[in-house]
Amino acid sequence: MNNSDKMVPLVVPDFDTYPVTHQLQRATPIAQGIELLWNDGLSNQVPVIWLREFSPDPGTFHSVTREQRIALTDIPQDLSIAQMLIAEDGFLEVDWMPEDLHSRYHPGWLRCAVADPNDPMDSLPDRKLWPLPVTVKPNWLDGAAVYRGDTDALRIWLETLLRDGIGLLDGLPANREVIPAVVELIGPIRASNFGDVFEVESLPSANSNAYTALPLKVHSDLATREYIPGMQFLFCLENEATGGESLLVDGFAAAQQLNSESTEFFEVLATLPVPFGTKDREFDHRYCAPVLEHNAVGELSSVRHTYWLRSPMSGDFSTLNTFYAAYRRFQEICDDPDNQLRFRLQPGQLMAFDNRRVLHGRDAFDPESGRRLLRGCYGEREEVESRLRILYRALRAQEQTQQTGVRA
Amino acid sequence: MNNSDKMVPLVVPDFDTYPVTHQLQRATPIAQGIELLWNDGLSNQVPVIWLREFSPDPGTFHSVTREQRIALTDIPQDLSIAQMLIAEDGFLEVDWMPEDLHSRYHPGWLRCAVADPNDPMDSLPDRKLWPLPVTVKPNWLDGAAVYRGDTDALRIWLETLLRDGIGLLDGLPANREVIPAVVELIGPIRASNFGDVFEVESLPSANSNAYTALPLKVHSDLATREYIPGMQFLFCLENEATGGESLLVDGFAAAQQLNSESTEFFEVLATLPVPFGTKDREFDHRYCAPVLEHNAVGELSSVRHTYWLRSPMSGDFSTLNTFYAAYRRFQEICDDPDNQLRFRLQPGQLMAFDNRRVLHGRDAFDPESGRRLLRGCYGEREEVESRLRILYRALRAQEQTQQTGVRA
Missing domain, CATH: 3.30.2020.30 (NE0471 N-terminal domain-like)
Incomplete structure (x- = not known):
């Protein structure tokens, strides 16, 4: 043919x-x-x-x-x-x-x-910033239903993820293959210098702070990239170690609070290009952009904040001093426990979050006290949006067939 | 430990x-x-x-x-x-x-x-636009050397790719595993709705015009994405079909020519957001941005031109008429054979190009006359830049060791 x-x-x-x-x-x-x-x-x-x-x-x-x-x-x-x-x-x-x-x-x-x-957002859910301080509890959704292919459960998870910046799934089987399988219900995994699917545990020859037992204050991943991954998925396989609680904060809400405290601070973070660089023997990505990155139509689109990958910046002395004061204040807002969602990941739980909006972190843990093993990967906002549109498209087709018996 | x-x-x-x-x-x-x-x-x-x-x-x-x-x-x-x-x-x-x-x-x-x-570009090669009309012949580099791990050959290929927007390799073994192996010398492959590595041939149930025998005028791939893949790699396994010559044009040089002919035309393409949408049963990416997309510091960064994935746009009637006239003229410049590099891909040849700068196309071919089979994948500019920095870093370390006997 x-x-x-x-x-x-x-x-x-x-x-x-x-x-x-x-x-x-x-x-x-x-x-x-x-x-x-x-x-x-x-x-x-x-x-x-x-x-x-x-x-x-x-x-x-x-x-x-x-x-x-x-x-x-x-x-x-x-x-x-x-x-x-x-x-x-x-x-x-x-x-x-x-x-x-x-x-x-x-x-x-x-x-x-x-x-x-x-309108590129068409009928997708609007983003809803977290009211600060945070008073809500983590909202665990039905992971088992998502995993067995229930499209309503998938739709609710993805709508939550776009609206709140996080989507938490509970009740998944705690085995290694779950994370690629669940993420590929949405779309392709985004590979990086950490591979397709990475394992987060304390390793002797770590090529990232993530692979140590160090505490990690809230941050976004891969701020060294022109296009920061829009989604991150972290799935818990084992968590027997003392410490290692998970932290999440809405970086867009924190930016809004910074702006309400000081427009000067907000402006310097929204405009001053800041250099970031991958620290690795095999990779050397570099990118220079504001911490609070705005898109072409002036909307805040990404918080660029892998704080341990920032490179030295040059520039006007007084602007630099303002930048450091502003960045410190922004981090104080983000690190304030009152502004954070905090929980201990259990085996079979998956946290998905908008890596360009929601910052994530963890407490230090003691690798001698038991194993802490997560598997993770990156994806894109665009894939979440695309999958939701396909789910909505199917609903429209179903509705039309029910109403008219024919499909356009 | x-x-x-x-x-x-x-x-x-x-x-x-x-x-x-x-x-x-x-x-x-x-x-x-x-x-x-x-x-x-x-x-x-x-x-x-x-x-x-x-x-x-x-x-x-x-x-x-x-x-x-x-x-x-x-x-x-x-x-x-x-x-x-x-x-x-x-x-x-x-x-x-x-x-x-x-x-x-x-x-x-x-x-x-x-x-x-x-400076995020640090010591990387500067981009050099093609003088139009094009008078040069395709510059085939030593693919066999790249494939066997010669880092000088790899460096020359990647420098050419950043400077000219294209890097052509000859003399590779014409087998299926070559394309992921060569691309992974640079960095990870970027997966898309077409998978990791895709095969380009005429198929009955095509989910893209690329998988038909249709002629394809010069275009960029995946204009429906917020972040268009920065690199594309197309590797020829078989080419026995009549027709199907490859076409390449420097979209940045074409944009420069458009600007010299009419700043009004250039401006409308540089500023008017244009909606694009993936046409697929399983994916529905949408993005709205100018055809000539500029980055935060005002430099042309991408030509967004998968012409068969443009969606209907609304807006001011007279602006729309200017847009159509400008876009037609831009396409005329790009489709002018005098501005194109044109060649017939042979088995074992790989063309790499900056998919955000260099537009690619092909003549129609006759699938009854013989098989035409390419394998391809996407990557990122950032990975090419990162790999080059690592190669330069190794040269610096080597130089320092030679000079001083010690390494900082």
Whole structure:
């Protein structure tokens, strides 16, 4: 079978299901574009090429991959509309010139495409910062259900993780294969200089403080990387050692508190680039960025704070002194036990957290008193978001099938 | 052996070797800091805490991991210098109060730390854009040498890759295991929705246009991701099919040309967020960012252009029309054969390229005429940079040993 020969038209140019929530009332050609009027009064102006390039016909979209077969440059520059009408089934139908092409647009898809398709967060749960001081107890979710493939349990875990920055699972079997299996329910593991899945215990030839019995104040992992892993998963296999309690703090809430105490302190941490470097015989990643890193639209996106991997910084003497004062104060807020969630991980418990938002740490432990063994790995926020969208997509398809017996 | 008990002092607080290029002449206490004067006239003012936190003593730095054991908050706020002198061996020696601590700073390390440690690119090769139109031929490097572990060949390959955005290897054995083996000489493979290592051939149930026989105009991979993979590796196992020539173009050079033709076009592509979405039954990554993405310091960092994964965008009608005109023109520049490097991959040849800078494509091929099979994977710029630093570090250590017989 030659996959490029299956010229089957699609109903919508992707794999999703679009409920028809509004009727298209009028479509009017305007200069360089089309004006769409909906039955709730919404009206949009879109360029003709916008409509043309999302035509779900088999010449434009590959029927198997549902990806575009064409680029903008494959569309004639003198493109225009020969004829346009709203069909009885509510679809917008367009005949194009000079191309000999007829396109049909699903009204549910079209409404969704014009409404606010640019929002990358779409219908995902909003982030909710922890009120400080922390008064809640750890919220353990049903790990056994997630592990046996219950998609509702998976959805609740991932929604919690995006909203609170942490998602704690209890009741998993305490065996080594659980961690890759559970994480791959979400998406691929992110490999690093520590491998795919790493084991956290006290080792004589440690290549990271994590692999000692040292106390670790709250921190993010891999601040030496341009793109800090968005998720971290730590799974407890054994915990017989004295000490070694786990600590978590919402770094975004701590940053907010710092800002309310001193905008000068917040500003220097949000703007002054700070150099970090991997300390290893085999790796030497370096990256220089503010501790409180903001994205292109000005939102706090990462707390860059692997405190033992910071490199010496140069710069203006007085700015440096302000930086040190601000960074010390930020760490005091993060290290304040009143602002931390603290618990002792038990075998079969897994803590997942947003490594760009929630800082994690542990008390020192005594490796002579018993074994403490965690297995861990990294992932990405993007994979959690992607998996949730797929779960929501399945719910939408199910709903539509129940309502209409057919699927768009 | 308990790793936290080896209280061995380090000479420098990392794994590198620092040649002593300058002598420290004077160290003077000033308010909140220290002034350092060097024998070439350079003078620096650094905060006292700056010097204190990089003390290579065993209480501050773990002797095995060479990472800091302490955080800023472990250092007394009333820290000051009890005594400071330049020792006969050129080391800066400091006695601290109220801590009972004596610190010795290596003059080579100190000079390097005050000079310009913030530059994340340090001594790596500068990027060199391709002059357009392209007149050079593909520059095939010695893949056999890289594969057998020749570190000079590896260094030359990686330097070429950072400078030109592409690094082409010839003469590798055409077997499946070569690609992970060669890439792991650099660092970990970046997994994606296509797995760790993917196979590029025409498949009936393709989940990407890449896995069809369709022509692919030049593009970057995974524009749907917040962090686009910085490196891509494509290795040819078989190429008996008619067609399927490989195309490469320097997207940064194309962006520069666009800017010289029309700053309005460049600006809209550099600022208008464009939504991208993975088309797959199992993944739904979405990200919204400009096609010509700039980093925090205003440098072009990525060309976001998987053209068949762009989602419909909303927004101001006239801005959208400008965007479409600008994007069309950018693609015309990229698709111009005069601006492209074009060659037919032979079995045993590997093309590595900066997937955030260099766009790649292929001509259509006829899967009935013979098999075309590539294996590929993603990596990161950061891993290439890290590996090069390790190679340079080894050269520095070798040089120092040759000169002095000792290693810092």
